[in-house]
Amino acid sequence: MDLIGVGSTPIVLLTGFFTGGVLVLQTFPTLEYYGVQSESGRSVATSLIRELGPVLSALMVSGRIGSAIAAELGSMVVSQQIDAMRAFGTNPVRKLVLPRLIALISMLPLLTVAADIFGLIGGAIVASGIYNQEISVFVNSARNGIEFEDILGGIIKPLFFGLVIGSVACHKGLSTSGGTVGVGKSTTDSVVISSIWVIIFDFFLSKALQYLLGIGRF
Amino acid sequence: MHEVVTIADPESAADELAEFDGAINSPYRALPVIEFRDVHLAFDDKVILDGISFHVRRGETKIILGRSGGGKSTIIRLILGLLKPDSGSILIDGEDITALSEEEMMTVRRKIGMVFQEGALFDSLSVYENVAYRLRELNVAEEEIEREVRRMLRFVDLEDAIDKMPNELSGGMRRRVGIARALVGDPEIVLYDEPTAGLDPPTARTICELAIKLRDLQDVSSIFVTHEMNNVEYLSSEYATVNEKGEVIFEAEGERLCLINTEVLMLRDGKIIFSGSDEKLRASTDPYIRNFVFGK
Numbered sequence: 001m002d003l004i005g006v007g008s009t010p011i012v013l014l015t016g017f018f019t020g021g022v023l024v025l026q027t028f029p030t031l032e033y034y035g036v037q038s039e040s041g042r043s044v045a046t047s048l049i050r051e052l053g054p055v056l057s058a059l060m061v062s063g064r065i066g067s068a069i070a071a072e073l074g075s076m077v078v079s080q081q082i083d084a085m086r087a088f089g090t091n092p093v094r095k096l097v098l099p100r101l102i103a104l105i106s107m108l109p110l111l112t113v114a115a116d117i118f119g120l121i122g123g124a125i126v127a128s129g130i131y132n133q134e135i136s137v138f139v140n141s142a143r144n145g146i147e148f149e150d151i152l153g154g155i156i157k158p159l160f161f162g163l164v165i166g167s168v169a170c171h172k173g174l175s176t177s178g179g180t181v182g183v184g185k186s187t188t189d190s191v192v193i194s195s196i197w198v199i200i201f202d203f204f205l206s207k208a209l210q211y212l213l214g215i216g217r218f
Numbered sequence: 219m220h221e222v223v224t225i226a227d228p229e230s231a232a233d234e235l236a237e238f239d240g241a242i243n244s245p246y247r248a249l250p251v252i253e254f255r256d257v258h259l260a261f262d263d264k265v266i267l268d269g270i271s272f273h274v275r276r277g278e279t280k281i282i283l284g285r286s287g288g289g290k291s292t293i294i295r296l297i298l299g300l301l302k303p304d305s306g307s308i309l310i311d312g313e314d315i316t317a318l319s320e321e322e323m324m325t326v327r328r329k330i331g332m333v334f335q336e337g338a339l340f341d342s343l344s345v346y347e348n349v350a351y352r353l354r355e356l357n358v359a360e361e362e363i364e365r366e367v368r369r370m371l372r373f374v375d376l377e378d379a380i381d382k383m384p385n386e387l388s389g390g391m392r393r394r395v396g397i398a399r400a401l402v403g404d405p406e407i408v409l410y411d412e413p414t415a416g417l418d419p420p421t422a423r424t425i426c427e428l429a430i431k432l433r434d435l436q437d438v439s440s441i442f443v444t445h446e447m448n449n450v451e452y453l454s455s456e457y458a459t460v461n462e463k464g465e466v467i468f469e470a471e472g473e474r475l476c477l478i479n480t481e482v483l484m485l486r487d488g489k490i491i492f493s494g495s496d497e498k499l500r501a502s503t504d505p506y507i508r509n510f511v512f513g514k
Contacts, residue, residue, distance in 0.1 A: 080338035087298050087332045088352045089324040 008064055012057050012111045013118045019052055020044055020119030024126040028133075037131070041138040042145025044123040049146055049154040050215065053116040055202050058161035061108055062194040066169040069100055070190035073173025074183035082174065092174065101166040108162035109155045116154060149213040157205050161198050168194040249312055251276050251407055251439040252297060257306035259292060266292050267303070268488035276406075277437045277479055279429065281450055283492075283510065284485035290443040291335075294409045297441070298332060299323040310407070331400030331408040335415060337392035339384040339399070345371070346380050349399045356403075370398040374428060390421035397428055408432060408440040414449055426452040431466060433479060434458040447511060454480045454496035484510070 023044045031037045073096060076082050085092050120142060127133040172190040176182045209215050250273035259267040266289045274280045284290050295301045296308055299315055307314045310326055318326065339348050347354075349367045358366075371377045374394040384392060393413055400408055410429060414422035426449055432438040434457050442453060456468050457477055471477050482499050484492035484507060492499060492507055500511060 076341075079336060079341075080334045081340055083295070083298075083300055084332070084334055084338040084340070086300055087327055087330070088355060089327050090355055091320070 008061055008107070008111055009114065011060050011064060012115045015056050015060050016048070016053060016115030016118035017122040019056060019115075020048055020122035020124075021126040023047060023052075023119075024123040025130065028127065028131050032131075037133065038137050039141050039145070040127055040131075040133065041120075041123070041140065041142030045120060045142040045145045046150065048119040048123075049116050049150050051202070051206070053119060054112050054154055054157040054161060055198060057112045057115045058108065058158060058165065058198045059195055061104070061111065061162075062165045062169075062198060063191055065104065066165045066194050067187045067191050069166070069169035070173040070176075071183055071187045073170060074176035074186040077174060077176045078179055078183055097166075097170040097174070100170060101163065104162035104166040105159055106162075108158040108165075112154060112158040147215075149215050153209040153213055153215050156209065157202065160201060160205060164197045164201055165194045168197065249276070250274060250309070251278075251311060252280075252441065253309040254293070254296075255307045255309070257296065257303045257308060259289075259296070259301070259303045265488050267296075269306070270485075270488070270490060271306075272483055272490065272493065274439050274441060276439050277433065279433050279440045279442055279453060279480045281453060281480065281482045282441060282443045282485060283445060283450065283482060285510075286445060288485045289488050290445075290485060291411050294332070294411050294441060294443060297407075297409060298327060298330060328403065329406050331402075331405035333393070333396050333400045333408065333410045333413045335412045336389075337384070337396035339387075339392055339395055341384055343384075344380075345376070345382050345384070345387070345395050348384065348395060349402060351399065352402050366402055367398075370401050371395075373401065373431075374398045390417050390424070393417065393421075393425055394428070397425070401432070404436075406437075406439060408438050410440060410442045410444075412443055412445070414444065414446055419448070422446070422448065423452065427458070427468060429453060430456060430468065431458045435460070435466065447513075450482060450496055450499075454482065 024040055027043050028037060028040050031040055031043065073082075076096075082092050085095065123142075124135055124138045127138045128135050169190045172186045172193070176186040178185070206215075253273040254270050257267050257270045258265075270289075270293070272280070282290050282293060292301065296303055297310065297315075299318065299320075303316060307316050309315070311329065313326070315323065315326055339345075340351065343351070346367055349370055350363045353363045353366060367380070368377060371380055374397050376391060376394050376398065379387060379391060379395070384395070387395065397413070408429075413425050413429075417425065429440065429442060430453060433440065433453075442449070444450070454477060455471050457471065458466055458468055461467050478495075480496070481494060482492065482496055483490055484499070486506060491504070492502060499507065502508060502511070
């Protein structure tokens with residue numbers, strides 16, 4: 001839990017911060033063209049909290065933690081540690097998979113929230129530093145742009161993403177075969193497959209949340 | 219004059235006879251600890267085991283010889299229930315394990331100690347925790363765990379390494395810790411999967427001595443999978459005994475004594491091509507066996 005949560009914090013925060021920054025950098029001129037540059041906070045906040053925060057955090061965690069889990073379990077299979085565990089009367093799923101799933105599911109929403117906050121800070125810095133917008137204007141528009149449902153949706157998504165990343169990584173790791181080469185393959189497969197599933201899942205989750213919580217409908 | 223005995227109740231007489239027979243040839247001894255009956259196993263199109271039948275008696279060591287990838291380790295995985303055969307039955311202490319569920323298999327596995335190829339120690343746990351693993355799973359009290367762990371590490375002569383991590387140990391030490399871990403709980407069966415592969419000759423010898431000690435002094439039944447002939451040499455020609463000073467010593471079988479508690483089984487393409495004593499193995503005229511035994 002420490003490794004997954006605390007260990008991933010720096011990369012997730014950096015990702016959030018620069019994503020928020022670049023969003024403002026790219027959208028501000030367009031908003032200015034339509035004369036609604038005062039709404040830049042709203043545009044960053046909604047895209048970050050609804051989509052980019054959860055998805056990017058999940059992708060980073062899949063790269064950092066999903067790969068580590070698959071590699072660790074894969075090495076355990078290859079060095080017969082899983083066999084040893086079963087031979088000594090332990091169920092590897094209960095002993096190895098369950099704690100990892102719980103850690104991922106509980107840590108990913110926290111990391112996502114942290115990424116969202118840093119994204120907003122990054123956006124605010126770019127808006128005021130590069131486009132000379134008052135910080136208070138940015139903050140107010142962000143605050144008006146997001147509702148409780150957005151935040152709730154932004155926390156529900158990473159719960160599922162954590163489950164997806166954890167299950168794919170554990171499954172790939174435990175089904176490793178073919179020695180050290182097999183471990184490499186499982187690790188790659190785990191990252192690729194969980195990333196794709198996160199993106200596909202995100203679409204359907206967004207649709208479901210739109211329907212259930214009324215997010216994004218006026 | 220012969221006394222004529224009339225049998226009033228044939229059934230009870232049969233029982234008495236069985237009892238008498240049992241006294242000479244105790245059923246405890248007579249019942250094989252491990253028995254394979256016509257076991258078949260294939261992965262996809264590749265036949266791994268093709269009608270394997272054999273048994274291991276109590277206190278006996280069965281050495282399984284064969285080329286790498288010839289199904290030797292598969293036999294061990296089948297006994298542990300890590301794999302299920304396609305057909306045939308496998309009996310442990312007379313109980314057919316092929317139909318048992320994973321949960322039921324856990325009880326059977328408690329009777330078995332397993333020594334893995336490279337030791338298969340848990341990387342993230344210390345030597346102490348590795349050896350204690352099985353007892354922890356059974357929620358044994360800490361003092362008893364410590365006593366048992368120390369006893370086992372003394373047996374493999376590694377008590378000094380108790381607080382080390384597996385990556386600080388040499389290959390031979392890892393195997394010995396693996397053996398100590400397998401022996402926790404005094405299993406009646408110990409399975410060795412190429413325990414000396416990749417070790418230098420003196421260390422390999424130490425591992426074989428441990429196996430001999432278990433066989434001769436603790437009455438452990440075992441299967442010893444290997445492809446190294448010097449292992450066969452040690453296991454089938456030496457025995458452990460205790461001298462007047464109470465030390466364990468190893469003696470070679472000689473004119474007066476011939477070890478009968480160790481037999482060799484040789485596999486080729488999923489079939490048993492030889493079963494018998496090491497003397498018989500060496501005397502074989504089969505070119506494949508001679509090639510394997512003498513290397514030419």
